[in-house]
Amino acid sequence: MTPDLECVKLTKTFDTIKAVDDVSFQVPAGSFFSILGPSGCGKTTIMRMVAGFLDPTSGDIQIKGKSVLDIAPNKRPVNMVFQHLALFPMMNIGDNIGYGLRRAGASKAEIATKVGEVLERIGLPGIAERKVDQLSGGQKQRIAIARCMVLEPDVLLLDEPLGALDLKLREHMKIELKSLQSAFDTTFVYITHDQSEALVMSDQVAVMNEGRFEQLGTARELYYDPKTPFVAGFVGDSNRWSGTVDASSGNEVRIKTVSGVSLTGSAQGRPLAKGDRAQVFVRPEAIRVALKADGISAFENRIVGTVSSLLFNGANSRVLVRDDASGGEIDVALPQSGEFASLTKGAPLHIGWNAGQATCFAGGTE
Amino acid sequence: MRAEARLGFILLLTPLLLWLTLLIIIPHIDMFLISIRERVAVRTYETGFANYLTFFTEPLYLVTFMRTALMSVLATVMTLIIAFPVSYYIAKIAKGRLQSALFLLCLVPFWVSELVRTFGWMILLRETGIFSNLLQFVGIVDGPVEMLYNDTAMMVGLIYTSMLFMVVPLVTTLESLDDSVIEAGYDLGGNAITVTREIVIPHATPGIVSGCIVVFMLSLGNYLTPTMLGGKESLWFTELIYSQFIVRFNWELGAAFGFLLLGLSSFIVWIALRLTGQTLEKTMG
Numbered sequence A: 001m002t003p004d005l006e007c008v009k010l011t012k013t014f015d016t017i018k019a020v021d022d023v024s025f026q027v028p029a030g031s032f033f034s035i036l037g038p039s040g041c042g043k044t045t046i047m048r049m050v051a052g053f054l055d056p057t058s059g060d061i062q063i064k065g066k067s068v069l070d071i072a073p074n075k076r077p078v079n080m081v082f083q084h085l086a087l088f089p090m091m092n093i094g095d096n097i098g099y100g101l102r103r104a105g106a107s108k109a110e111i112a113t114k115v116g117e118v119l120e121r122i123g124l125p126g127i128a129e130r131k132v133d134q135l136s137g138g139q140k141q142r143i144a145i146a147r148c149m150v151l152e153p154d155v156l157l158l159d160e161p162l163g164a165l166d167l168k169l170r171e172h173m174k175i176e177l178k179s180l181q182s183a184f185d186t187t188f189v190y191i192t193h194d195q196s197e198a199l200v201m202s203d204q205v206a207v208m209n210e211g212r213f214e215q216l217g218t219a220r221e222l223y224y225d226p227k228t229p230f231v232a233g234f235v236g237d238s239n240r241w242s243g244t245v246d247a248s249s250g251n252e253v254r255i256k257t258v259s260g261v262s263l264t265g266s267a268q269g270r271p272l273a274k275g276d277r278a279q280v281f282v283r284p285e286a287i288r289v290a291l292k293a294d295g296i297s298a299f300e301n302r303i304v305g306t307v308s309s310l311l312f313n314g315a316n317s318r319v320l321v322r323d324d325a326s327g328g329e330i331d332v333a334l335p336q337s338g339e340f341a342s343l344t345k346g347a348p349l350h351i352g353w354n355a356g357q358a359t360c361f362a363g364g365t366e
Numbered sequence B: 001m002r003a004e005a006r007l008g009f010i011l012l013l014t015p016l017l018l019w020l021t022l023l024i025i026i027p028h029i030d031m032f033l034i035s036i037r038e039r040v041a042v043r044t045y046e047t048g049f050a051n052y053l054t055f056f057t058e059p060l061y062l063v064t065f066m067r068t069a070l071m072s073v074l075a076t077v078m079t080l081i082i083a084f085p086v087s088y089y090i091a092k093i094a095k096g097r098l099q100s101a102l103f104l105l106c107l108v109p110f111w112v113s114e115l116v117r118t119f120g121w122m123i124l125l126r127e128t129g130i131f132s133n134l135l136q137f138v139g140i141v142d143g144p145v146e147m148l149y150n151d152t153a154m155m156v157g158l159i160y161t162s163m164l165f166m167v168v169p170l171v172t173t174l175e176s177l178d179d180s181v182i183e184a185g186y187d188l189g190g191n192a193i194t195v196t197r198e199i200v201i202p203h204a205t206p207g208i209v210s211g212c213i214v215v216f217m218l219s220l221g222n223y224l225t226p227t228m229l230g231g232k233e234s235l236w237f238t239e240l241i242y243s244q245f246i247v248r249f250n251w252e253l254g255a256a257f258g259f260l261l262l263g264l265s266s267f268i269v270w271i272a273l274r275l276t277g278q279t280l281e282k283t284m285g
Helices: A043-051 A093-101 A108-121 A137-149 A167-186 A195-201 A219-224 A229-234 B002-035 B050-057 B059-093 B096-111 B112-124 B128-136 B151-175 B179-185 B192-220 B224-229 B238-245 B251-275 B280-284
Strands: A005-014 A019-025 A032-036 A056-064 A078-081 A155-159 A187-192 A206-211 A211-219 A239-251 A252-255 A260-268 A278-280 A288-289 A301-311 A316-323 A328-334 A347-351 A358-362 B038-042 B044-047
Touching: A005 A043, A019 A043, A019 A056, A019 A206, A019 A211, A032 A043, A043 A078, A043 A155, A056 A137, A056 B112, A078 A137, A078 B179, A093 A108, A093 A137, A108 B238, A137 A155, A137 A167, A167 A187, A167 A195, A187 A195, A195 A219, A206 A229, A211 A219, A211 A229, A219 B179, A229 A278, A229 A358, A239 A260, A252 A278, A252 B251, A260 A278, A260 B128, A301 A328, A316 A347, A316 B038, A328 B050, B002 B038, B002 B251, B038 B251, B050 B059, B050 B128, B059 B096, B059 B192, B059 B238, B096 B151, B112 B128, B112 B151, B112 B224, B151 B224, B179 B192, B192 B251, B224 B238, B238 B251
Parallel strands: A032 A187, A032 A206, A078 A155, A155 A187, A260 A358
Antiparallel strands: A005 A019, A005 A056, A206 A211, A239 A252, A239 A278, A252 A260, A278 A358, A288 A347, A301 A316, A301 A347, A316 A328, B038 B044
C-alpha cells in the first residue's frame, strides 16, 4: 500500500544553516505520526514544507504516491492546524468551518449540511452561529480540527496545537485528539516538543535533533530501546554518567565513571571495547529502592547513599540520593506503596538496578 | 488619600476642560450666534436663518458644496486604493530594516510644511516644470504642457497630502493580523483575492474606516492644496468660506457656511460608519 505521506531525502538550507538535513520517512495511511524534538530542531520546517509554505532545497514530498512539490499550498490535499489555531476571528464558527468548502465552490445547502455534520462529530452541535471568542480553549481546538477535516484532506498536519492550553485541558485533549483521529480515520502528522503528547497519541514517533531524525519507532521502542544518547536523554527522564569502559564481555560492559563509581550496563550490540569513552543512562523508575542492603542484593549495580531531598509529586514522587562513595546525585522514582512514607532527608538508602536497565553508548564529553 | 486623588483628578482634567471650552465650545457657540444674525441695516441685526437660506438659493454655493463633498470622497477612496497595498507590503511582507525604512520614507515628506510640499508639486507640474520638459525632451509633445490648475493636479495634491494618515492606521491594524491566520486562509484553499476579501479586509476594517475618516476630514477642510494646485474651475468650499470672512467681510454668511461644512462632514462620516457597520469608539479607540 502506498503511504499517505512520504518524504524522500528532504533537505532545507537557510543561508548556511541546514534546518532539515536529508530526512526520509513514510507515514502509512490512517496512522498517527509524531515528530518530537526540542525547539529549533527543524520539525516546524518539515511541516511547513509539507504544507507548501516553504520549498525544500532538495528532496521530494509525495502524498499518496504523487509528488506535490509543484502544487501550491491552497491546492495540496493537506491541511494544517496551526500552533495558535489561527481561527478567523472575523467570522462565526459556521463560516470558519465553511471557509474551505466555499473556496472549493460548494453550494450553500451543501456547506450547511457538512458544517452541521462535522460539528456533530466533534461533539459541539448547534454552535455554528457563535463567535470565535465565545469558545473555550478546548472547543477552539476542536473547531480548528473540524475546519480542516471538513475538507477531507489526505493528511492533517498539527503544529503543537496543545501548546497554548493549560495542563489539565492538555491531558484531556491528548485523549480526545487520538479519538478524533480514529473517528475521522485520517493520517495525522503531529509535531511537538512535549514527549508525553507524542508518546501517548502516536503510532510512530520520530525523534528529531539538529535537522536529522535520531530514531523512528513506536513509543515503546523509543523508551525501552533508545538507539542514540540523544533519544535516551530526551525521551523520558534519565540519570546519566560518563566514563571509560573497564571491561566488556558480550553484551555486558563494565564502566568506570569519572566520579570513580563502577557500573555494569548493557551495550545492546553497540561495539564498546576496553578503554573507550562511554556514557550510561538509567531511568529513575528503573531503580529499585530499599531500606536494607539485602533488598537489592539481586542487582548488578548497587549503591549506598543518603537522601539529599524528597520531591513529593503524588504518583510521580522522586527522591534525590547522594552516592556516599562518589558524592554524585541520583534521581530515583519513589514507590508510593507506603513502605517509604517515613523517609526523611538524610536517611540512608540502598538503591540498585539491573545491567539490562542501564543503556550504554559510546562517546560522551565529560 | 481620597481627597488627594480627587485633587489630582481635577488637576489632570483642568487642561482638557479649558481646551474644550475655550477653543472648541465657546468659539462654536459664538460662530453659531453669528451665523443666525441677519444684517438688516448698518449695525442693526435680527435673529433669523437668512444666511442659511442664501446658501440654498445661490447655485454657486450649493454646487461648490456638493463638488467639494464628492471630490473629497473620491480623494479618500483613491488614497485608500493606493495606500492599502503599500501598507500591506510594509506591515506583512517587508521585514526588519526594510520595514522601518519604508515606514520612515512615508513619514519623511511630512517633516516639511504642507506649503513646501505643494510647491514641490508645482515645480514638477508647471508649464516650465520637470514633467513638461521631460515630455518635450523625449519627443512625446512639441510644446510646453501645463499640468497645473486643474482637478487632476488638485487630486494628486490631496492624495499626496493625505497618504500618511491612511498608511499609519492601516499598517497598525494589518500588523495586528497574525501571519498564521493568512496562511490558514491559503492552506484551506483560498487564493490571494479571496484571502484579501474574506480575511485581510474584514480584519483591517477599523483601520480602513478610521483612516478614511481622517483623510476625508483633511480633504474636505483643506484650503492650501485646492487654492494652489486647483484652477478657477476647481473651487473648494473652504475657499468660499475664506472669501466671505476675509474678502467680503461677511462674517454672518461665512459662519453659516462653516456650520454647513461641519454638518456635511459629520453626516458623511455617520453614513460611512453605518454602511461599514463600525462605531466611532471601535475605529478611533
